[in-house]
Every structure is written in structure tokens, then in C-alpha cells.
Amino acid sequence: xxxxxxxxxxxxxxxxxxxxxxxxxxxxxxxxxxxxxxxxxxxxxxxxxxxxxxxxxxxxxxxxxxxxxxxxxxxxxxxxxxxxxxxxxxxxxxxxxxxxxxxxxxxxxxxxxxxxxxxxxxxxxxxxxxxxxxxxxxxxxxxxxxxxxxxxxxxxxxxxxxxxxxxxxxxxxxxxxxxxxxxxxxxxxxxxxxxxxxxxxxxxxxxxxxxxx
Numbered sequence: 001x002x003x004x005x006x007x008x009x010x011x012x013x014x015x016x017x018x019x020x021x022x023x024x025x026x027x028x029x030x031x032x033x034x035x036x037x038x039x040x041x042x043x044x045x046x047x048x049x050x051x052x053x054x055x056x057x058x059x060x061x062x063x064x065x066x067x068x069x070x071x072x073x074x075x076x077x078x079x080x081x082x083x084x085x086x087x088x089x090x091x092x093x094x095x096x097x098x099x100x101x102x103x104x105x106x107x108x109x110x111x112x113x114x115x116x117x118x119x120x121x122x123x124x125x126x127x128x129x130x131x132x133x134x135x136x137x138x139x140x141x142x143x144x145x146x147x148x149x150x151x152x153x154x155x156x157x158x159x160x161x162x163x164x165x166x167x168x169x170x171x172x173x174x175x176x177x178x179x180x181x182x183x184x185x186x187x188x189x190x191x192x193x194x195x196x197x198x199x200x201x202x203x204x205x206x207x208x209x210x211x212x213x
Contacts, residue, residue, distance in 0.1 A: 007051050008044070015190055020183040021054045024166060025173025026107035027079060028056040030158070031064060031122055031129075033114030043191060045159035046113040052184050053162070063125045079108040083132045084165055085119065090136030093168030101133055107173050109135070109165065113158045137164050159188050 004014040030046040037044070037060045050056045057069065064070050074081055080102045091098050110129060112119040123130040137156070156164070163184045166175045175181065 008047055009191075013191075013194055015048075015187050016051070018183060018187045018190060019052055020177075020180040022052055022166070022180040022184065023176055024053050024055065025169055025175045026082075026109040026166070027073070028053050028109050028111065028162060029070065029073065030056065030058040031110060031112045032058060032060045033112075033118035033122055034060055034062065036114035036118055043157065043188075043195065045157040045188060046111070048159045048184075048187060048191070049111075049162050052159075052180070052187065062122060064122075064129065065126065073108055076108070078105055080105040081108040081110060081132050083129060083134045084109055084111045084161060085123070085134055086136040087130075087134050090134035092138050093135055093165050094171060098133075098135070098169070099172045102172055107169065109162075111158060111162060116155075135165055137161060137168070157188065159184060 002011050003009065004011050004016060006016050007014055009015065028049065030049060032046050036046075046058060050058045059067060059070060061067065073079060082098075082101075110132065112122045114122065163181065166181060169175070
């Protein structure tokens with residue numbers, strides 16, 4: 001069946017007409033597990049993020065040590081890398097410590113994408129990324145993907161986690177316009193409603209943001 005070249009959905013389910021480009025404060029990079037990228041019936045909200053957020057980049061793989069483009073970004077002295085993934089010492093996006101670490105640089109926000117197990121696998125393969133300062137989301141809004149099994153309460157899709165992180169980082173690296181940020185959630189709601197109408201899917205939740213750090 002013909003696919004939209006931009007959102008990679010079937011043309012009958014294309015959501016591009018809903019996109020309002022987000023001008024992001026952070027540079028957003030999505031690190032997608034290969035199985036998530038090729039999973040049939042998956043929501044694939046990482047690709048929604050790339051479609052909605054200007055300049056967002058998406059890399060598929062497990063071992064990113066020698067990834068040429070990511071290596072360039074990590075070595076850029078004007079960028080301060082953070083990992084959007086919960087863990088010990090993770091910082092709320094509004095924490096003043098985030099601003100101190102940025103030190104006037106632009107944030108490079110790395111987002112592992114896949115099931116929780118797959119996201120942890122990406123970090124095991126890339127200890128240099130796992131060691132980066134982390135962003136965690138305290139008390140996130142309830143996720144929209146309610147039909148899908150989640151490993152814990154408060155789990156979010158990758159799009160929802162990026163959306164909440166962008167909102168929380170407004171004091172340090174503002175994103176906008178507001179209607180574009182609102183449109184991100186509207187697109188997910190639209191796609192989820194379609195998925196539910198088709199019977200949903202049963203993959204476990206993605207690995208970017210949870211309520212507990």
C-alpha cells in the first residue's frame with residue numbers, strides 16, 4: 001500500500017495535515033532500537049517527533065560508538081548532551097542544575113526509543129551515553145496510549161515524554177510556538193484513536209519517560 005514519504009504512514013492514515021512545526025530549544029536526537037523501527041503495527045511515536053520537531057534527527061541501531069553523525073554532535077562544544085531517560089540522579093527539566101550544566105550552551109537531548117527493555121539494551125551497548133546527565137519527568141500527565149500494556153504506572157510514549165520535556169525546559173531553552181507544542185499531543189491523540197478503532201496493538205510501552213526517577 002502507498003505510504004506517505006513524510007510520516008511513513010499509509011496515505012489513508014497520514015497525519016501530516018495536523019503538523020505545526022515546533023521550533024525546539026534543544027536539539028532532539030532519537031535513538032531507535034532496530035526491532036522498534038521494524039515492528040509491524042507499532043505507533044512509532046519517535047517518527048512522529050521527527051516529523052513535528054524541526055531539526056530532530058533519528059538514528060536506528062544498538063551500538064552508537066562509531067556513529068559518524070552522533071559523534072559529531074557529541075563533540076560539538078556548543079552543545080550540552082543530556083539523556084531523556086529515568087535513572088539515578090536524573091534531573092527534573094525545571095531543576096536549576098540543568099541550567100548550570102548547560103552553561104549557555106544549547107541542549108542536545110538524546111532520547112532512546114523502544115520498549116523499556118530495548119531502551120535499557122541501547123544504554124548497555126552505549127555506556128558513554130548512559131553516563132550522560134539525565135532528565136527525568138516527575139508526575140507526568142497520564143499517557144494517551146491507554147490500550148497498551150505498560151511496565152509501571154506513569155509510563156509515557158516517546159512523543160509524550162519529549163513533549164513534556166520541552167515544556168519543562170522553557171526556562172533554559174524555550175520551544176514554540178505554543179500551538180505547535182499543542183499540536184504534537186493532538187497528533188498522538190488522532191493516531192491513537194485510529195489505532196483503537198483498528199483494534200489497538202499489544203506492544204509494551206516505550207522507553208523515554210516515567211514518573212519516578
